[in-house]
Amino acid sequence: MNDLDYGKFYDRVGKINGWDFSKINVLTEGVKWDYQQEILKRAHPTNLLLDIGSGGGENLVTLAASFAFIVGIDQSGGMIKTAQKNSMLANNKNIRFCQMSSSFLQFPHEFFDIVTCRHAPFHPEEVAKVLKKGGYFITQQVSEADKLNIKQAFHHQHKDINGRLQARYIDELKHAGFSIVRSDEYNATEYYQSPEDLLFLLKHTPIIPHFAEEKHHFKIFEEFLTNNTTSRGICTNSNRFLIIAKK
Secondary structure: HHHHHHHHHHHHHHHHOOOOOOHHOEEEOOOOOOOHHHOOOOOOOOOOOEOOOOOOOOOHHHHHHHOOOOEEEEEEEEHHHHHHHHHHHOOOOOOOEEEEOOOOOOOOOEEEEEEEEEEOOOHHHHHHHHEEEEEEEEEEEEEEEEEEEEHHHOOOOOOOOOHHHHHHHHHHHHOOOOEEEEEEEEEEEEOOHHHHHHHHHHHHHHOOOOOOOOHHHHHHHHHHHHHEEEOOOOEEEEEEEEEEEEE
């Protein structure tokens, strides 16, 4: 999905379902890093942080005390309203959210010390434009083989070769003048604790496009539960990659 597609998707489902992912009860085994900790390792109290695709802003709220100022952007107006509400409830004075596309970052050149992006599209040349020399770009993205058994059940397996997106981003970042500090990947096992938890995920994310809008989707979902429910929960996979680049 491009920036505009993501915006339309989340605006549509947000009006119906909301966005509180903290409601999801899931056990995960095999995660190789903590994304928030990777950011905090490079944070300084005087730093300015830009987060691309900030969603509901929950992750930024937990980072507020470690930065002088944080700006979160998202393509979805609904997401921005949710993020602003979450920030207000947390009483954060050093976070601002605004609706903006990652394809054109409307900030001064070399303004931010760190730029982050989790599970959202980004454009390396735009990141390079607003990041200070010596600054870090940290991104975690969803790999092609994520939720593979779910995609197979719905006959929606991507034809893309796993790892292609990671390789493309690395190449584009290098072309934009970055040096790659770290590139890593994991394929963890997830156990969703109830059908409702997995339903929430599928309704709120574009794993299966237009999920639940077709009657036969629920029959496929029930068959998936039968075939993939274990004593630990409903089993699937979480395939992620991490790139840390320095300008």
